Amino acid sequence: MIKSEASKKIQKLRKDLERHNYLYYIEAKPEISDRDYDHLMRELLDLEQAFPDLVTPDSPSRRVGGAPLEKFRxxxxxxxxxxxxxxxxxxxxxxxxxxxxxxxxxxxxxxxxxxxxxxxxxxxxxxxxxxxxxxxxxxxxxxxxxxxxxxxxxxxxxxxxxxxxxxxxxxxxxxxxxxxxxxxxxxxxxxxxxxxxxxxxxxxxxxxxxxxxxxxxxxxxxxxxxxxxxxxxxxxxxxxxxxxxxxxxxxxxxxxxxxxxxxxxxxxxxxxxxxxxxxxxxxxxxxxxxxxxxxxxxxxxxxxxxxxxxxxxxxxxxxxxYPAEQVETVLEDIKIQVGRTGVLTPVAILKPVQLSGTTVSRASLHNQNEIERLDARIGDHVLIEKSGEIIPQVISVNLEKREGNLPKFVFPQKCPDCGEAVGKRGDVVVIGLFPNVKSPVAICCLNPLCPAQLKGALKHFAGREAMDIENLGVSIIDQLVEKGMVKDLADLYYLKITDVEALERMGEKSANNLMEGIEQSKKRPLPN
The missing domain is CATH 3.30.470.30 (DNA ligase/mRNA capping enzyme)
Known part of the structure; x- marks a missing residue:
């Protein structure tokens, strides 16, 4: 195809694609299937690849994404x-x-x-x-x-x-x-x-x-x-x-x-x-x-x-x-989670209920003081609220519906993950993997080698806001810690391809992808 013919064809494809975009996204009245749309887009991409000087900033081909950026201006x-x-x-x-x-x-x-x-x-x-x-x-x-x-x-x-x-x-x-x-x-x-x-x-x-x-x-x-x-x-x-x-x-x-x-x-x-x-x-x-x-x-x-x-x-x-949406349900259990700073956080396990258009089965109880303030007990009817928070909150207990003499919840004296002692830390330095983190009114695991803390630290460390290590998911972190292959953050950078390939559900390609993700994280810039 000569350039003049390609130019006419490209212009028609762009006009057709933008029209179908408008019908799909704005009018919600699509005239063609997704497959037909993809065929038109593929045709445009092929022509623009063959005639790169005909590419324009407003081409629908830009919607599939260009080259990665180094940073935002x-x-x-x-x-x-x-x-x-x-x-x-x-x-x-x-x-x-x-x-x-x-x-x-x-x-x-x-x-x-x-x-x-x-x-x-x-x-x-x-x-x-x-x-x-x-x-x-x-x-x-x-x-x-x-x-x-x-x-x-x-x-x-x-x-x-x-x-x-x-x-x-x-x-x-x-x-x-x-x-x-x-x-x-x-x-x-x-x-x-x-x-x-x-x-x-x-x-x-x-x-x-x-x-x-x-x-x-x-x-x-x-x-x-x-x-x-x-x-x-x-x-x-x-x-x-x-x-x-x-x-x-x-x-x-x-x-x-x-x-x-x-x-x-x-x-x-x-x-x-x-x-x-x-x-x-x-x-x-x-x-x-x-x-x-x-x-x-x-x-x-x-x-x-x-x-x-x-x-x-x-x-x-x-x-x-609008006021935060609220709904009543049953508190079926209280589970304790250990975070990356060692803080023990109580989580309400609820009878599933619809709230804000989603099914809710867990809610935050924040800390021991909050449980005591609410006098929340397993088996209670509780009012939960969702107002843009990461997780719904338990805001009150319906005491009129309490059946019998329900036992008070007793906060654990040992870490549910490592079994070591816990202690109360109120606006004081929390010891552990993050020694400078302060936590008001918190019960913390005092074991700096607690596996749960290490898992939380690794998840945070690998996240997009930190080292952005691609392919290092939760299940892989769990295996690395539980098998003793990673005992601190630095151990990630001593892993070998043979170590990674030995993990469950880890083939050669997946192992190479993870090792590449770890290697690329070494190039991440430090925050200003």
């Missing part, structure tokens, strides 16, 4: 990404309305109410329709340039308007939008299922999984996570016919092909706002993404400008957060 936000004022009180929401009335000097104005997505804040900058920058919030004034990772999100346009969208008219010369990247509940479950197969530590929740994914330096790994995004704000606009309100802006962005928050509406007064707050809460558990409340904004941009902002947050916007 720091960028300055031209419009700061400020935080939101939060409230859990309807009275404080009324007070917000009163402040707005005083600030505007009138009582008649409109609000815009939308779901508060529990994700990761992102900023997207387009120049002449082309995506030029995708950035994290960072500290609000400076964030990381994650453009290559952002390009892997199928719902984010690489060029606007997207083929198939309803937009008519000139594209703004400069457009900056704000939104939330997230991982759907179904995709989150699939990611953790994959981690379980690989004996890797689970992600705590979809937000953590999304944040961790966007920090990856290899866009191909990000693409595999299948992140999504919803757009909720317009930060900068340079061009003809700019929107004059939040409601106009969202309609405009939707026409361009952006995936905006679906159940967002304009309200004439606080009565309408409270109606939306109640309606969204009722359907919260059925959504495919996590939300933790609603965001209420003054609709007109001119009014927003009049109200201004404090050093931390806009005066024209507030987040109303």
């Amino acid at each position: 720091t960028v300055e936000h031209q419009v700061p990404m400020l935080s939101l004022d939060n409230t859990y009180s309807r009275e404080e929401l009324e007070e917000f309305a009163t402040r707005v009335q005083k600030g505007l000097g009138r009582g008649s104005f409109s609000y815009f109410v939308e779901e508060k997505i529990d994700g990761v804040s992102i900023a997207l900058v387009y120049e002449d329709g082309l995506l030029k920058l995708g950035a994290t919030r960072g500290d609000g004034r400076y964030g990381d340039d994650i453009t290559e990772n952002i390009k892997t999100l199928g719902s984010i346009p690489l060029r606007i308007p997207i083929p198939g969208s309803s937009f008519q008219g000139p594209v703004p010369e400069l457009l900056e939008v704000r939104g939330e990247a997230y991982i759907s509940k179904d995709q989150f479950a699939k990611i953790n299922q994959e981690k379980e197969k690989n004996s890797e530590e689970f992600f705590a929740n979809p937000r953590n999984a999304c944040a961790g994914s966007l920090k990856l330096l290899d866009p191909k790994l990000v693409a595999a996570r299948r992140l999504d995004a919803l757009i909720h704000g317009l930060a900068r606009y340079e061009g003809e016919n700019p929107p004059h309100s939040q409601s106009e802006a969202m309609a405009f962005l939707k026409d361009l092909g952006f995936k905006v928050i679906p159940d967002a509406k304009k309200c004439r007064d606080m009565h309408g706002v409270f109606g939306r707050v109640d309606a969204i809460e009722k359907k919260r558990a059925k959504l495919q993404y996590e939300i933790d409340g609603v965001v209420v904004k003054v609709d007109q941009f001119e009014d927003q400008k009049t109200l201004g902002m404090t050093s931390k947050s806009p005066r024209w916007m507030i987040a109303y957060k």
Whole structure:
């Protein structure tokens, strides 16, 4: 195929692929199967490989991920990404309305109410329709340039308007939008299922999984996570016919092909706002993404400008957060876990119950003092709460349902893992593998050679936030410790390929991959 023919074919493939992306991610009305889509993408990738000078930054081929990065570039936000004022009180929401009335000097104005997505804040900058920058919030004034990772999100346009969208008219010369990247509940479950197969530590929740994914330096790994995004704000606009309100802006962005928050509406007064707050809460558990409340904004941009902002947050916007979801179940057992610092943590084993759309069978009891404060006993009916924490919490005991004289829980006097003595440490140095860690009101294993501490230390050491040792999962760590092959962190670097191959379910290829992961960790830079 000659170059001119290839150019025409590439342009058609790009247009078709972006149109199918729009139908799949934005309209939820796919016209072709995943297999047919993959065939089109493969055809485009082959042509771009044969004619590399025809590759462009907005090609759909960028969605499969480019070459790994060495590090992220720091960028300055031209419009700061400020935080939101939060409230859990309807009275404080009324007070917000009163402040707005005083600030505007009138009582008649409109609000815009939308779901508060529990994700990761992102900023997207387009120049002449082309995506030029995708950035994290960072500290609000400076964030990381994650453009290559952002390009892997199928719902984010690489060029606007997207083929198939309803937009008519000139594209703004400069457009900056704000939104939330997230991982759907179904995709989150699939990611953790994959981690379980690989004996890797689970992600705590979809937000953590999304944040961790966007920090990856290899866009191909990000693409595999299948992140999504919803757009909720317009930060900068340079061009003809700019929107004059939040409601106009969202309609405009939707026409361009952006995936905006679906159940967002304009309200004439606080009565309408409270109606939306109640309606969204009722359907919260059925959504495919996590939300933790609603965001209420003054609709007109001119009014927003009049109200201004404090050093931390806009005066024209507030987040109303829903109360933490609670449910009652039975405390069937209390297990003691030994952490990497030696701290013994009690975990409630519960009769499985639905909470926030997931099945919960474990919850935190924090420490011995908390068990005593709650007077929690095995067999009790307990109230558990989930409010964005890593693990649900036991918050109270229903004493009226206590049957008979249930025995009090006795905290162990010996470590359940190594059998050595334990001791109380309250805001003092904890001895063990991490000798400088302080732990208030904690019972700790006093054995610095405790296998459980070593396993926890190795898991932390191998994690992405530390040495990032690929292929060193939980089951491998357990075997290395239990077989006496690793007695401290340094022993990892003395392992031989023959040692690793002797482990259960460890073939030659897997052993080589692990040894390569350990070798690569030697090159990790030290934190600043």
